[in-house]
Amino acid sequence: MLFIKSIIVAAFFSLLFAGSSIAAPADEAFVQQKANEALAILRDDSLDPAAKTARFADYVDNVTDVPRVARFVLGKYARGADPQKLASFTEVFREYASGVYESQLGNFGGETLKVLGSQDRKPGDSVVTSVISGGKIEEPIKVNWRIRTRNGQQTVLDVQIFGIWLALQQRNEITSVIANHGGDIEAAIDVLREKVAKGNYGEKDAKAASH
Amino acid sequence: MMRMVFRTFTLISAAFAASACGTTSSAHQDDPLYVWNKGVFAFNKAADKVVVEPVARTYHNIVPKPGRDGVRNALGNLRSPVILGNDLLQGKFGRASKTLARFGINSTFGIVGLFDVAKRAGIKGHTEDMGQTLAVWGISSGPYVMLPILGPSNFRDTTGFILDIGLEPLTYMRFNGRNAILTGRFGVNGVSVREVNLDTIEALRNASIDEYASLKSAYEQLRANAISDGKVNIDDLPDYDEYEDEK
Numbered sequence: 001m002l003f004i005k006s007i008i009v010a011a012f013f014s015l016l017f018a019g020s021s022i023a024a025p026a027d028e029a030f031v032q033q034k035a036n037e038a039l040a041i042l043r044d045d046s047l048d049p050a051a052k053t054a055r056f057a058d059y060v061d062n063v064t065d066v067p068r069v070a071r072f073v074l075g076k077y078a079r080g081a082d083p084q085k086l087a088s089f090t091e092v093f094r095e096y097a098s099g100v101y102e103s104q105l106g107n108f109g110g111e112t113l114k115v116l117g118s119q120d121r122k123p124g125d126s127v128v129t130s131v132i133s134g135g136k137i138e139e140p141i142k143v144n145w146r147i148r149t150r151n152g153q154q155t156v157l158d159v160q161i162f163g164i165w166l167a168l169q170q171r172n173e174i175t176s177v178i179a180n181h182g183g184d185i186e187a188a189i190d191v192l193r194e195k196v197a198k199g200n201y202g203e204k205d206a207k208a209a210s211h
Numbered sequence: 212m213m214r215m216v217f218r219t220f221t222l223i224s225a226a227f228a229a230s231a232c233g234t235t236s237s238a239h240q241d242d243p244l245y246v247w248n249k250g251v252f253a254f255n256k257a258a259d260k261v262v263v264e265p266v267a268r269t270y271h272n273i274v275p276k277p278g279r280d281g282v283r284n285a286l287g288n289l290r291s292p293v294i295l296g297n298d299l300l301q302g303k304f305g306r307a308s309k310t311l312a313r314f315g316i317n318s319t320f321g322i323v324g325l326f327d328v329a330k331r332a333g334i335k336g337h338t339e340d341m342g343q344t345l346a347v348w349g350i351s352s353g354p355y356v357m358l359p360i361l362g363p364s365n366f367r368d369t370t371g372f373i374l375d376i377g378l379e380p381l382t383y384m385r386f387n388g389r390n391a392i393l394t395g396r397f398g399v400n401g402v403s404v405r406e407v408n409l410d411t412i413e414a415l416r417n418a419s420i421d422e423y424a425s426l427k428s429a430y431e432q433l434r435a436n437a438i439s440d441g442k443v444n445i446d447d448l449p450d451y452d453e454y455e456d457e458k
């Protein structure tokens with residue numbers, strides 16, 4: 001009788017959770033901790049801009065799996081790519097991605113981030129939802145984090161802010177550049193090198209220019 | 212209703228199929244109208260540089276922020292019937308009641324919508340349109356298309372843009388000067404939207420590696436986000452191992 005009851009209870013819960021995603025509490029804690037670290041770097045006024053950029057680049061290296069994200073943004077062009085070109089691309093992409101993330105998050109500092117919840121996409125692949133509020137911003141801003149876990153090590157694969165996944169955005173642009181140059185990764189390397197040399201990543205620069 | 216949707220969608224598809232005949236580029240398989248789109252993108256960019264952006268900047272410099280906010284609030288309030296219609300067509304009755312409450316409060320206490328009193332009372336606004344409704348009904352987006360002056364769209368959103376006219380009360384009113392009001396409102400709305408996005412568009416241009424691809428990607432992501440009301444649909448996210456070398 002107890003056995004039948006257990007089956008009924010199990011069936012009930014499997015129905016209850018069918019189609020819904022399970023939370024990933026370890027990933028939520030990871031995001032909370034890493035976001036606090038990022039905000040601490042951004043609000044550290046003892047650092048000059050160059051030192052802040054260097055510190056942020058180290059931070060990005062530490063929390064994201066740059067080679068994996070670099071392969072992702074290359075899309076179909078990553079498969080079978082020349083290893084030397086792939087290494088060159090990863091190197092310049094590291095600098096570019098760090099600049100973009102610093103630029104996007106550079107306007108924050110006095111704000112706080114609160115994790116709201118998470119969804120498990122599949123084992124080792126989850127999305128953590130958070131909200132940034134307080135400080136200078138009038139309305140809370142929702143930020144989603146795509147987290148990958150392998151061998152107990154968590155890394156950030158992508159961040160969605162203002163409704164846009166940044167790595168996905170970069171993939172659509174980079175693959176377009178490569179497609180326009182006959183599938184040559186070198187074209188994307190050149191464009192990113194130029195971008196990094198100019199140090200122009202958008203958000204912070206545009207706001208500075210228009211006010 | 213479904214027949215009208217299908218007819219409009221078919222007409223738009225046929226028009227673009229005819230104009231973009233032979234323009235498919237093998238390098239841009241996800242963008243079958245690439246050549247047409249790139250041409251219109253260049254035209255829109257030039258029009259923006261010469262007319263739209265200077266007008267929006269002048270408006271920004273001349274009209275103080277409370278005035279610009281008032282214009283934006285009033286235009287948003289006038290859009291309420293379209294939002295309400297789409298809330299209802301999507302079966303989102305909770306959101307529909309908020310739209311209705313906002314319209315009532317802002318039209319009266321907010322002095323014909325100039326002040327967003329409802330937001331201060333905790334009833335925040337949202338947008339809905341027929342493009343989103345068609346998506347909720349399961350109609351696929353169709354190809355991406357760049358429209359002259361109007362900017363990025365797709366077959367579904369273009370169809371929705373036309374069908375939204377049917378939800379607009381002014382469409383059914385008959386009086387002298389109606390067309391002038393509709394045209395003026397369209398123009399003021401365009402300038403207001405461009406003005407509020409001066410920073411965002413400049414940031415997008417500064418950050419982009421490929422401006423055309425950047426706009427297309429941002430448009431598609433923002434529309435997906437609007438359709439899901441800001442919720443992340445984890446099944447729609449790409450796999451990170453998709454293009455790994457096979458081991």
